Every structure is written in C-alpha cells, then in structure tokens.
Amino acid sequence: MKLRRTAMPAHFQNVVPLYAAPYIGTKLYGCGEKAVDMEFENILSQLLKQDENRMNMRGEEMKENVQKEEHTHENAQEKMTEKMPDKMPEKQYTRGAEMGDLPCEAPIGMTYTPWQRKGSPRYTAGEALDRGTLWPGLELPWKNNFNVRSVANTPLGEVQALDFALVELALYLDTHPDDTEALRLFRQYVKAYQDKKAAYAKKYGPLEKTQAGEGDRWNWIDNPWPWEYTDRR
C-alpha cells in the first residue's frame, strides 16, 4: 500500500498519513473552542504507530490488520466528538507560545488559525496597555523585547488603560459573541472607564465634546491636543 502525505501543521508535518485526513477535513473541522486537540494528538500517535506497523507487514496479514484498523478509527472518531471543558487546566502565568494552544484541526486548502479559548489568562488593564494586548497568550514581541516602562500610572494613562481593555475585549467578543464571562468583564470595565473618564474631564478638561462647554468658555479647543508633546498628564 502506498502512503501519501498531506499538508498539516508544522508539528505534524511529514508524519501524518493521508488516511488521517477524514478526521481533519470533516470530523474535527469546526470543533471551535471544544478542546479536542489533545485527543487528536493521541489519536494521531495511534495512527502513526499503525502506519509504522503497516509498513513492516505484507500480504494477508496486512489485509487483516487494515480491517482491524478501520475499527479503531471508528472508535477514535467517537472519542473525538466527546465534549471537553472550555477552560484549560491552569498553567503558569507567562506569555507567548507557552500560553498558546496547538491546533485541533487544519483543513486542507484553507489557512488555519486556532481559536482563542474562553477563559484565557488576562493582564490587568494597566499591564495590557504597556504590553499592547490584554492576552499574554497573544503577546509575541520582536526579539522578546517587550515594554518594561509603565505608561498607565498617569491620570490620562489610567483612562487609556481602561479604554484599551475595552478595545481588546470588544475585538475578542466580535469573534466570541457568546462568551458570557467576557461580556461580564466588558460591562465592569465600561463602568470603571466611564467613572474614570468623568473624573479626568472634571480636572483636566474634556475628552469628548459632550464633556465640554461647562463654564463660560468653549474649552474643547484648549491645548494640549493629543499629538502635542507634554510632560504633564
């Protein structure tokens, strides 16, 4: 029997026989945030072992085993459809690949991106602004050189940090609209942001037009504008 190879994620490359493709193309495709990829890895290693045996076998013996294998595939398929918890086991608080997840599926002829899982570890709003993301798993700095200076510790920085957490949560919710925990968090940050922004405007001037116009002067135009260099704020 001739074994063909198929396009796969890097860690499976050159090892996955074509007969694994049905799992990738149909069964696993669309598994979303259901954490089936660990199962998938087990099943693949099973398939690989069979692949090895297969190459060492000949004639009748091989035919028999092929039938047996088909049986195993069915079981494996059932196993894969089992649901697994949304939350992954707690890992050490770190960033980048250590916080990421290996793919659970990789459809042929289509680019593949793993879903960000529900309940992914998060930075605080202040850390998020410094790092450029709320999600340590997505923090992948050039030459591992990340910002160490905190910018969220000024009055405006506090407003910027809360607003940034909202930006990050909104983008996440755009692709995960049913994540109730993220929704709850979003509402909490909205409240904190509105309070902080109102307090800031009272002291330093309006951030949006609806906060302007108090007193007898149109203070919307007051310097500094955001692009102007200033040590203050």
Place this chain on the structure above:
Amino acid sequence: MFEYEKKLQYPVKIKRTNPALAKFIITQYGGPDGELAASIRYLSQRYAMPYPELKGLLTDIGVEELGHFEMIGAIVHQLTRDMSIEEIKKNGFDTYFVDHTAGIYPQAASGTPWTAAFIQSKGDTITDLVEDMAAEQKARTTYDNILRMVDDPDVADPIKFLREREVVHFQRFGEALRLVTERLDSRNFYAINPSFDRAPGK
C-alpha cells in the same frame, strides 16, 4: 458616524527631536503597509461582509487603525518639532522638508504618496479576510524593521505597542475566517462567494 476622543490610544511623549527617525517612520502613516491603508482597507471592505461578526470586527479594527494613524502622526510630529536647518540637512530630511516643511503628509518612506492602489476591496469574504491577515503581517514586519533602527525608548515603546496590535488583529482576522468557513461547505470552501451568491445573514 465617527466621534473624536481627545486622547491617543497609547501615550506618545518624545523628548528628543530626531528627523532621521521621522524620515522612515512616516511610512506607517502613508506607506503601503501603514495605518491609513489598514484603516481604509477594513472600513471599505466591511460593506460586503455577509455576517454580523465580520461587520463588527472590520468596523472595530478599522476604527482602531485610525487611532494608530493618529499615533504615528504624533510620533512624526514630535520627532520633527523645533528642527534646525542644520539638523534637517544633516539627517537627510531635506527632501521631505522642501515639499512639506514640518507638516505631516501621508507618504511611504520612499516618498511615494499614499494611494488606494496599496489596498484591495475584492467583495469576496475569504479573499478580503486573507488580504487582511497578510496586511497585519506586513505591518508587523515593518514595525520589526523600524525597531531595528530606533534606539530612543520614547519612540520604541509606542512602536512596540503598535506592533503587538498587528499580532492581535491577525489572530482576530484568522478567527473571522473560521467563522466564515464554518458556514461554508467544508468539502469546497470556494463553491460560492458568500458576500455575493447568498443573501446576507443566511
């Protein structure tokens, strides 16, 4: 509609004038992989998007990119404030200066003015999202290259922030592409163009 908030997304406070840096950072203002191109690309593509998640995502990222456009403008502005003619000539800023003085003009580092030819809006959901993913990577590479040449932390910090945003946006566009393909026939993703061959929302 759009409303202005009188703040940057991330603070830009550059103490030292340095037109040598402004000369190439301007490329993220009006260059082929810059923030203006990103914003106009996503805000234009969103009209053909067939699913609510995609309309939301392209709108939200498109708006955020406008904020990045403003940050790059602030960086270039602060790098070129109070320049002397000697500084301009010594740092090779004379070619920009002669056309724009210390004004901010959307152009690439090479001097090519911003053009819609930098972007595409193809009206095909998969095609547009794949272009968007590529755009985020191109911008990320540009920021890598900028970081290779910048040693002032006042400049590098906001650049690192902007670079990380490209990584996050890439992830979201990737997820968006999966939201599309999950609604298509997994045996042939290209059988139809969901933004043309099917009514929205179906």
